Amino acid sequence: MTTVAILPIFDADGEKTYRAIAGDKHSVGKTAGQALDALTTQLGETEFSALLVIQNFNPDPFFTAIQQKRLS
Template sequence: MTIVAILSTRDASGEKSYRAIAGEKHSVGKTAGQALDALTAQLGETEFSALLVIQSFHPDTFFSAQQQERLSELMRLWRSARDRGQELLPEQQAQLDYLVEAELRAATARTAALMQPENS
């Protein structure tokens, strides 16, 4: 099964977009569905079975406001570099990769917390 994370980001003008990520592959779209469709095409799977993780839009104990802000900032830088045909600086790319993975782990932890039976 493929695990896909979908992150909401904003560009320098404040326009919202979505980034879908599965391992080394990623895509961007104006909607979560567009990003997912573009990613699915890259994966080349005729029968797509995946666990979708959509980023929480509010800071929580799993992914802080500071982490969200830095992730958005790095995504803006990534888009700008991509549009110029360049790449992020290695330390920026490493931090972006780390934060994407951290958000995926946070989403997994959120899901696990939601699935826990409530202690009455």
């Protein structure tokens, strides 16, 4: 299975886009989904199957900062 990383990047004007990287291949899109879609076309169907793990370390209504601190 190919490992893919999707990272937010900012241009000189502060606009956020996303870069998807898998080995020596990469793509950029306005959203993480666009970057991933563009990358999958480069990988081809035989190379790509997906298991997405999305990490968001910011507090939200379901997992507050206090709860996060208790786990650290």
